Amino acid sequence: MKKKELQGVKEIARRANVTIATVDRVIHNRAGVSVKTREKITKIIEELNYQPNMLARRLASGKIIKLAVLIPSVTEETEFWDAPLRGIQRAKTEISQYGLQVDSFFFDLSNKQSFIDQANAILESAVDGIVLAPTFIQEARTFAAACNTKGIPYVFIDSTLPDQQNLSYIGPPLFQSGYLAGKLSTYALREKSQLLVVNIATAIESYTYKETEEGFRAYFTDHLKPYPILRVDIHQTDEKSVFRNLQPLFESNPAIDALFVTNSRSFLVARFLEKMNPAPKPLLIGYDLVKENAKYLDNGLIDFLICHQPEDQGYRSIMTLYQFLIFSKAIDKEQYMPIDIVTRENQAFYRN
Amino acid sequence: MKKKELQGVKEIARRANVTIATVDRVIHNRAGVSVKTREKITKIIEELNYQPNMLARRLASGKIIKLAVLIPSVTEETEFWDAPLRGIQRAKTEISQYGLQVDSFFFDLSNKQSFIDQANAILESAVDGIVLAPTFIQEARTFAAACNTKGIPYVFIDSTLPDQQNLSYIGPPLFQSGYLAGKLSTYALREKSQLLVVNIATAIESYTYKETEEGFRAYFTDHLKPYPILRVDIHQTDEKSVFRNLQPLFESNPAIDALFVTNSRSFLVARFLEKMNPAPKPLLIGYDLVKENAKYLDNGLIDFLICHQPEDQGYRSIMTLYQFLIFSKAIDKEQYMPIDIVTRENQAFYRN
């Protein structure tokens, strides 16, 4: 005699004396429902505190969400990007069956035009969301503006730009990771020590390097340690250029006891140290557990690598867009990664 | 004319010339399928690299998986366990709509009987899987044996026991984290330094402490650094006992330049150092970013905390059982957490 209570839309439909099709129209705010019916159904939905079953929803709707990823291509020298790509791949595998499609576009870190071209390709392909490494400031701004116009949400990965309408930034807290590097370098300092900050990149003007170096310097300011901090900007990323720039520095500054390389190219500096005769042995801090860095961590030339779980950055970028697009979830505009310290002793267990 | 390819079980059924019911039987290894049919279907499943649609699966099956968690209760003094519990909670929220139920049972770390009682309560409640902190060796063994008999899978969290049939161990690589502590402590060492290992626990005989300390000592052996390493075992976890044990040690050994506390109770040691007059300032390394430790990290009395993402340990424990029970996934018997180094400078970004 007891009527078993129906679930979800069916129960709503029963109470409202309509069919589930009408209920569905109300739930999705679709046109074609009389005001009266709409009100009645809305009320019931509230009464029941109805929560849609997302499983059923995804299953029934054939809709596919298309995401695009625009990041640097992986080369031996920019191996870093292999990790985010793996994370993106993992996210893709996990949720592709829930109606997600991810297309990856790659640009050449030493070629702005390649960024522009790929960005345009994405804009033409009608996507629902974008993961973007905004390496080239102006070009990324232009691209972001285009996305704003089209109403396409985008998240920044690994580095960010100020004053943008990005849905989120997923990457390191730059200033603080530089700050930590400052602290770590103090373990090598003596009375008369000098420090050296090394920037190696074709796009050193990037906001990233400035922030990082400022953090590094702030540590010494905050702690009233007025060691001289030298700086060298190397605009070519080949071994020769690095050697050519570092050699004179080391010759005229024998008291450099700690080196901070502001990106993953610390292995280039390690190679330089290795070849010097006599080999100096300053404390060397770099970024990212790429293969070449791991090698020098192992043989002791690199002391610390600061890492930001790059695989997880990729994974989270995709997941963030997915949560936003499918579940309309509220998203934190800043999703800072932890600042991990990787040494020879713990690197085997690091989740890169 | 082109036949649209069917999805999933339907496509398999079509190719095998059977109905989806039979396909379902094979997928779930249910009895009542001829060897021939089973083989044919299995082959097709492999060919198609079939991945079941979990959405559909969960939607169609009303089944609920019941998991039980048996971990220490959270007190000010065992605050560590708050983090795994949060992770468990997060996993629960994420997948409860996919048919998961998690019940938590807590025991008192200073009361073996409470462990036994809760363990029995779990055994009586008919669960499908168990997350277990095997703090009390003998009692945990007995419980594990009972689970083996009943065929209930269980995973160890945070610490482990040798030679058990646990589905997995999710926790730190103890030896290596001690080893890293050895390395870190060298930053404070001078010519005549002494080191001190401090164990504070009611159950010091635990395998955990031995492993950790061995790792610590191994670092010095491996690197031919024959510093004297003192050791103190404090069997009471109250402040007074800690003070009473440490005081004479520091009075007779003024050259203790580095201290290694083998669990989360490093804040007790920091409190001791704080109150000494004159206050010594050795390098202090402990475990876990619990509130009291964070406080001493901040004011500089603790230098390094080694952490193992306790929140994630909880999350993974649940997810591991879920993957195993729902997807029949193969599970790694060892799931080592990374060995994280937390300092004052990076703690704000640590995912505890």
Next chain:
DNA sequence: CTGAAAGCGCTTACAG
């Protein structure tokens, strides 16, 4: 403006 029906990819009785 509203409804009847098919279907998403599975699972679950039940029938034979």
Next chain:
DNA sequence: CTGAAAGCGCTTACAG
């Protein structure tokens, strides 16, 4: 040992 059918909670044409 195998199949036919109903149903999980939704969405999507299509009909009226």
